Amino acid sequence: MVPMYSNPINAISQLKNNIAYLLGIRAPWEVSDVTIAHEEREAWIHVSYEDGHQLPCPECGSPSPGYDRRPRQWRHLDLCGYRTMVVALLPRVACSEHGVRTVSVPWAEPMSRFTAEFEALVIDWLQEASISAVSRLMKVSWNAIDGIMQRAVQRGLTRREESDVAHIGVDETSFRKRHTNVTIVSDAKAGTVLHVGEDRKKETLSQWYAGLTLEQLEGIESVSMDM
């Protein structure tokens, strides 16, 4: 059944709560406003931080006093075909040990200009299409896609330390502007990117092998490449 709201105030607060839920925004963060520009086909999700909370230092996690707030924005998955951005005044804390640091947010990785959901979609597409195709389709620059891939690689590396990968996929994609091929080594089962190399498949693969332990090498059961 489609939920209905008789009271417009309730409807707006429900909408904000639903968007917060979809974004993975939890207290003390909250969606404070949603603005839409129909002409530009853009939606802006304004996220704010409730005052009166001590914020954890991103380095050591110790509660630290607020220092200042700086405007930041992240590209999110399109909402009904509208280019959607999450915007916030992101607090910086003054940690007694680590100095002034920008706090972490639950919807994006540090330094990323994209939400985690958006990055996940880009990574999904990279399993199916070339970097240039993904760049065109998502209207994001090649460098930005590259950054998303590198972060995925880092995540893959972190994960790989915990669990070994048995089935490897190797794909080569080209990017015309750069006159170079990019080879992506991925965990065929999980679909996660493990390594990105800027040369041919063979070189990239041996480069990646070189970083593995003997145990991890022995754990590999299959390597698939599209020729």
Ligand SMILES: [Zn+2]
């Ligand atoms: Zn600290």
